[in-house]
Amino acid sequence: MALDPQRGFFITLEGGEGSGKSTQARRLNVLLRRMGRDVVLTREPGGTTHGEAIREMLLSGLIRPFGSEAEALFFAVARREHVLHLIRPALEEGQVVVCDRFADSTRAYQGVAGVPQETILRLEEIALTGTQPDLTLILDIDPAVGLARAAGRSAADRFEADELALHEARRHAFLAIAKAEPERCVVIDASLTADEIAAQIEAAVGARLPRATGTS
Incomplete structure (x- = not known):
């Protein structure tokens, strides 16, 4: 489907734990602003007041006892709020939205955990209301390496604490x-240095953003 040149551009960063998504989202935000773009940097779950509250519930493990389908439902609620009140309005104003995680994370995480694909796709349809990323950067890294990186930054959240085999399954899903x-x-080699990863991302975004926004 052709992109509307009057619409903004939606970039998502996906991948496993410790792949550097948050760091690279911030770096991409800086790069795009230097290029003169109007950028909205956000994350999932989160991005809005209600979304951030749901984030705390999910990452703390509060929802975990209710099962993976319940987690998928909470992610969908937060995502719909995010899309309707932040992402879509920004795109309609011609802004570039950079989002740390989006719907692919639910496909990978809750899908691997056993939530049926038809359930995930139905929730996605409700939450996204037709709003899809124009470019998704999948930061790929060996889960053992990523988890070692993540261990050095803070206490493990509900998903980081899962067993290695589950992280490996998520990698394959992405x-x-x-x-x-x-x-x-676009798959990005996230085993490299932060600067090398940023260079890959700059090349991927640079190759697509001008065409999407109707610039030369």
């Missing part, structure tokens, strides 16, 4: 998404 949707997704 790579499967990238393979299935190559026009949207």
Whole structure:
């Protein structure tokens, strides 16, 4: 589907724990602003007052006892709020939205945990209301390496604390998404240094952003 040149551009960063998504989202925000773009930097779950409250509930493990389907529901509630009140309005104003995690994380995390694909896709349809990323950067890293990185920054959240096999399954799920949707997704080697990862991202964004916004 052709992109509307009057609309903004929606970039999401996905990947496993410790892959550097948050760091690279911040760096991309700075890069785009230096390029003269009007940028909104956000994250999931979160981005709005209600979304941040749901984030705390999810990452603390409060929802975990109710099962993966319940977690998927909470992610969908937060995502719909995020899309309707922050992401879509920004795109309608022609801004570039950079989001640390989005719907692919639910596909990978809750999908691997056993939530049926039809349930995930239905929740996605309700939450996204037609708003899809223009470019998804999947930061790929060996889960053992990523978890070692994550361990040095803070106490493990509800998802970081899962067993290694589950993290490996999530990695495969993200790579499967990238393979299935190559026009949207670009896989980034996140085993490199932060500067090298940023260079890959700059190249990927630079190759797509001008065409999407109708600039030369």
